[in-house]
Amino acid sequence: MFRKIRRYREDKERENEREREREREREREREREREREREREREREREREREREREREKGGEGGGGKEKEAMRERERVPASPLINPYFVMPFGLTNASATFQAEMNHILRPLLDECMVVYLDDILIYSRDMKQHVEHLRSVFEILRGERFYVKLSKSEFTLEKVQFLGHMVSTQGFHVDPKKIKAVRTWKTPKNVKELQQFLGFANYYN
Structure with a gap:
């Protein structure tokens, strides 16, 4: 590998x-x-x-x-609003999330399911020990740097034994639903109309 x-x-x-x-x-x-x-x-x-x-x-x-x-x-007034190209993925475009996910899967494909998973801009890197983890981090950073993708240090965490990822807690014991999310389901107010019921079902089904 x-x-x-x-x-x-x-x-x-x-x-x-x-x-x-x-x-x-x-x-x-x-x-x-x-x-x-x-x-x-x-x-x-x-x-x-x-x-x-x-x-x-x-x-x-x-x-x-x-x-x-x-x-x-x-x-002399420009006929198109696209005066300058985007340098980051803009919010609000219909296919922005799908396009960004496809790009992340493409550039990180050598490491996907080997030592990492990625969901949009959330990257989870896992390793058996610290030495291997450092190598995995270096490999991910080198790929991102080569593709001119940037990681914000203030939003990153390293060498954790337990981490929250997409509403789940991931650790050496496996993964389970974040207790905060379970509490949110338990304390959810009784739906009073169709819209509130749909909101609850959408939230609960994510963890089903």
Whole structure:
């Protein structure tokens, strides 16, 4: 398994280096395109200035100058809201969760069910001993770093003997429902209508 991981890392690093070079070339091309766009904008500004000068010379006869200028202003308004690309998964999109889960499964596939499970941005890494655990952590971090995924330290916990994961407590003795969730079911107020009953059934069925 470790040889497989090393081969994966080596192949991935070579692939990442090629991708970084392609990205650098794309960035250079984007910079050239931005410079061309700036030059076009300067030319448009010079043309607008010449147009305003001609309108001033004509004394604004017929009012056509203002109308043309207003039309040009409207033409400069972007027709699409996608001005800048997303660098993180945005909230609210219909397929955001499914897309993110598929991506996590894809990049972490060499380690899935070997030493870890993942649900969206929750990653659970398990090992038999501390030495193995350190190796597993290193393998996961190297894959995430190679894919430019980032882990927030303040939201991470390490070397725990018992951990809460997706409403369950996971430990060396196995896993069971989080006692807090059991208490929530026991103390749930008696449903008074269909909506409240549906809420209770949805909550309880998760642990069924």
